[in-house]
Amino acid sequence: MALNGTLAAAVAAIAGDRATVRADGERVGIVLDATGLAPGARDAMEQAVRAAAPGARVIVTAERQARALIAVASGKGGVGKSTLAANLAIALARAGRRVGLVDADIYGPSQPRLLGVEGTRPEALEKQLIPVATPWGVPLLSMGQLVEPGRAIAWRGPMTAGALGQLVEGAWGAADTLVLDLPPGTGDVQLTMVQKYRPAGAVIVSTPQDLALIDATRAIDLFQKAGVPIIGLVENMAGYVCPHCGQASDPFGHGGAEAAAAKLDIPFLGRVPLTLAIRTASDAGDPPAASPDDTVFAPLAAKVADWLETR
Numbered sequence: 552m553a554l555n556g557t558l559a560a561a562v563a564a565i566a567g568d569r570a571t572v573r574a575d576g577e578r579v580g581i582v583l584d585a586t587g588l589a590p591g592a593r594d595a596m597e598q599a600v601r602a603a604a605p606g607a608r609v610i611v612t613a614e615r616q617a618r619a620l621i622a623v624a625s626g627k628g629g630v631g632k633s634t635l636a637a638n639l640a641i642a643l644a645r646a647g648r649r650v651g652l653v654d655a656d657i658y659g660p661s662q663p664r665l666l667g668v669e670g671t672r673p674e675a676l677e678k679q680l681i682p683v684a685t686p687w688g689v690p691l692l693s694m695g696q697l698v699e700p701g702r703a704i705a706w707r708g709p710m711t712a713g714a715l716g717q718l719v720e721g722a723w724g725a726a727d728t729l730v731l732d733l734p735p736g737t738g739d740v741q742l743t744m745v746q747k748y749r750p751a752g753a754v755i756v757s758t759p760q761d762l763a764l765i766d767a768t769r770a771i772d773l774f775q776k777a778g779v780p781i782i783g784l785v786e787n788m789a790g791y792v793c794p795h796c797g798q799a800s801d802p803f804g805h806g807g808a809e810a811a812a813a814k815l816d817i818p819f820l821g822r823v824p825l826t827l828a829i830r831t832a833s834d835a836g837d838p839p840a841a842s843p844d845d846t847v848f849a850p851l852a853a854k855v856a857d858w859l860e861t862r
């Protein structure tokens with residue numbers, strides 16, 4: 552739809568001087584200022600404008616609102632940090648928060664696959680990235696969307712910080728919570744990210760093995776040094792129940808993370824079992840937290856939501 556007087560008048564009739572309508576290349580770009588509006592009124596305005604201007608790029612802004620950034624981090628790779636970040640974001644959204652997901656994992660951005668939106672690229676309006684909608688009510692911006700698929704990312708520090716800034720400062724609209732999937736490890740990249748974007752708190756993910764827990768301790772130390780509170784530790788890949796014989800086993804040990812949390816005097820948020828269902832659903836872009844049968848991620852999200860509300 553091209554920009555014309557009828558369109559501008561239709562948008563003005565809905566949003567008055569809250570709307571700025573501009574030609575944006577071939578398309579129309581509309582910025583809505585929702586400062587001071589209740590969430591319901593904000594949504595109604597956005598929907599009405601979208602209906603009146605089909606095909607337009609619409610972004611909703613508000614005066615800087617308190618948006619909590621939750622970092623999900625691990626000391627080492629492959630412990631399920633991305634899986635936890637995706638499912639925590641979805642479970643928080645199902646519990647009523649307005650959640651966006653930032654995939655800052657420069658070494659292996661996997662959120663587009665986990666959320667089933669691989670290959671979708673974000674559009675930009677006035678240099679601000681518009682998060683990609685996902686079927687799970689959690690919009691996403693990922694490092695993976697900024698580079699060619701399959702290309703290795705070998706970025707230097709400043710480039711990484713610049714790209715991360717674009718993700719965190721995207722057009723998140725009404726989101727009150729951003730879950731940030733950090734790269735694994737405790738190097739300079741992580742430290743810069745943490746110092747620059749000051750998360751409200753951090754969730755640390757570990758498997759029960761001693762080695763993973765030693766690395767998790769380093770991650771905890773990094774946040775504590777940067778003055779970021781630890782929301783708690785999650786033990787992933789805890790306990791395996793054989794789908795054939797029903798026998799339970801502990802391939803990575805048992806209870807290590809809970810004991811480590813007690814020793815470090817940080818909250819233990821809970822366990823995520825090692826199951827084939829979590830692996831296959833995740834690989835298929837069908838996050839288990841979105842299922843009505845989820846009993847694993849909802850209780851973790853409830854603890855994180857409580858923490859946010861009482862901090």
Ligand SMILES: Nc1ncnc2c1ncn2[C@@H]1O[C@H](COP(=O)(O)OP(=O)(O)OP(=O)(O)O)[C@@H](O)[C@H]1O
Nearest residue numbers: 628629630631632633634788824825826829830833
């Ligand atoms: N609880 C679980 N049960 C079964 N499989 C799991 C579980 N958690 C994670 N996985 C699987 O383990 C693999 C690694 O998980 P994931 O990518 O989330 O780890 P990560 O810590 O983010 O890794 P990276 O270091 O690559 O960022 C994935 O194939 C994922 O589906």
